[in-house]
Amino acid sequence: MKIKEYVKSAILCALVFSSIVLTLLIWNFSPDLTNVENEPTKEVSKSIGPRFDEEISQVVAPLQMVQVQGMKVEGMPATSEVNHLTDVFHKQQVKKVVYIENEQVLLLRELSDHFVVLDYPTDIPLSMYLSDVLDLQAKVPSQFKFDRLIYDIDETDDLVVYAIDAERHRAVKMTTTVKVESIKTHLKELKTALRPYMNISTNEDTVNKATYIYAQKNPENLKTYRTIFNHINVEDLNAILFDDTPIVRTTKSGNTIYNNNTGVVNYDPDSKTYHYTNLSEDERSTRDMNISIPRTFDYINEHGGFTDDFRLFQSNSHQGLITYQMFLNGRPIFYPNELNQIHVSWGEHGIFEYSRGLLKTNVTIDNGQKAKRLPTAEDVRASLASNSTIDFRKVEQLVVGYRMVPEKEPDDRLEIQVNSQFEPTWYIKHAGTWYEYNDGELIEQ
Known part of the structure; x- marks a missing residue:
């Protein structure tokens, strides 16, 4: 019996000693917060398309x-x-x-x-x-x-x-x-x-x-494509450009104005175009394209703004304005009301102006029509050279692009979608401006 009592006492003493040691370890434990304190807080930027998708x-x-x-x-x-x-x-x-x-x-x-x-x-x-x-x-x-x-x-x-x-x-x-x-x-x-x-x-x-x-030399077998667009949500763009909830008002023309102390947006629901001006930036945007091009690219890319194959198309150092234009199959897409473009200018510290069409491609398919054949480059050259109203010396480039032609939709069409045709067409850059070529004439875009 005495041996059992000794064993119980020894076990009890061991348990008490272990409890004391563990208590001291807990009191003196200090977690290593070095990595936690130095870990940067990652801000998830708001997006209207795939983030950082373009190089x-x-x-x-x-x-x-x-x-x-x-x-x-x-x-x-x-x-x-x-x-x-x-x-x-x-x-x-x-x-x-x-x-x-x-x-x-x-x-x-x-x-x-x-x-x-x-x-x-x-x-x-x-x-x-x-x-x-x-x-x-x-x-x-x-x-x-x-x-x-x-x-x-x-x-x-x-x-x-x-x-x-x-x-x-x-x-x-x-x-x-x-x-x-x-x-x-x-x-x-x-x-x-x-x-x-x-x-x-x-x-x-x-x-x-x-x-x-x-x-x-001889553009042929060129397909016409049919595209279904989705709308970019105005509120998504507002969330990117405004720090707080803007005031909303509607003009007599039907446009919607969003504004706060730092910026103003003019949204045209009919043409699906959006124009933002940063009131906290100087009216004179940066004229140095060494600065403006990479910074506007980064800004648009960070919120997924290159929703389609957009490419740098015009840089106007006199106005500080940069235009990114939509492309399809390596060819530029043209449309008169700028649905196919992003216009942006950089101020002293950030974006100054930002305007764009609010459509992004959902799906693009061959429309099934017979492939198109355009006039030869020689025919285009000869007709432009012989047109007395055109200064042929100022022709700078001749390329085949696509004319965007919106399809007529029934009245009950879904508002979130718009259908368009992309038709291959000759385009001429003349004296710094792009024109559609049509039977010897230049039509301004």
């Missing part, structure tokens, strides 16, 4: 790609596959920069007979393009702008790139560490999509292989 190389992108190999000229619209040409510059460098200027027509004397032309719809600051789009650091003239890049595909190992200004009088020649073979490999992947192109001279500045206007 800047897919938005600051060309209109078309043309490959010139001796007398053979082929090209294609700048699809996403063409835009991925920028991938070859990843982790590469610019070894040498040479500035070229001619008082008359630009001459690139060292350009070989095999090169690739990338035409852009607007002027782009070269320094911004190199750093933000290609992630390359190079000392180039800070105010130099280009609307054409030429990749020289000759027998040398390293790729030479020429950036050419819109006037075709100046260029920046850049020797890179990119291997020419990587460009050739990419071009082989695009070979089946290439179609015959032709060169066009419109004035004394477009008279050689580096400065010609290039256009698709």
Whole structure:
């Protein structure tokens, strides 16, 4: 019996001792809050589309790609596959920069007979393009702008790139560490999509292989597409642009005005357009496109504003205004009331103005109609040159785009959807403005 009592006493003492030790450990325990305190609070930005869905190389992108190999000229619209040409510059460098200027027509004397032309719809600051789009650091003239890049595909190992200004009088020649073979490999992947192109001279500045206007020679087998749009909710955009709930009022015209102390929105329910002005920003928006283009891209991208294939289409440094335009299959879409565009300008610290159409694509399909054949590039050139009301010398680009034609809907149609047709059509850039080509005439958009 005494042995059992001793065992019970020993067990009891062990339990009491363990309890004391555990109590002391609990009192002295201090959790490691280092990671918790330093963990950044992630703000979930409001969105009207997929967040951070676009890369800047897919938005600051060309209109078309043309490959010139001796007398053979082929090209294609700048699809996403063409835009991925920028991938070859990843982790590469610019070894040498040479500035070229001619008082008359630009001459690139060292350009070989095999090169690739990338035409852009607007002027782009070269320094911004190199750093933000290609992630390359190079000392180039800070105010130099280009609307054409030429990749020289000759027998040398390293790729030479020429950036050419819109006037075709100046260029920046850049020797890179990119291997020419990587460009050739990419071009082989695009070979089946290439179609015959032709060169066009419109004035004394477009008279050689580096400065010609290039256009698709015989556009045929072009499909018309039918698209169903969904509406972007006005309240979703208001939640992004306003810090608090705005005051709402309706004008006599039927437009709705939203405003608070920092901003005002004009929403037109008939045209489905939305225009915001930031009252806390200075009236004079930033004119430096080196700043405005990347910042407006980031701003729109952060709230999923690139709801379709939008691309930089016009940068007006005089007004500080940037236009992003909707594309389909690498071709621009045109529509008179700007449903196909995003207009934005950057102020001193943030967005100054932001306007857009409130439609986003739900589904796009072939409409089943017979493929369309357009006038040849030569027919378009000849008719424009012979039209006495058009200054042919001011023709800058000829491309095939899409005309957006809304379909007539029954009165009982669903308000959240709008149907449209995308019809292939020639478009001409003349004196800085885009026009629809129609039987020898230019129709303003």
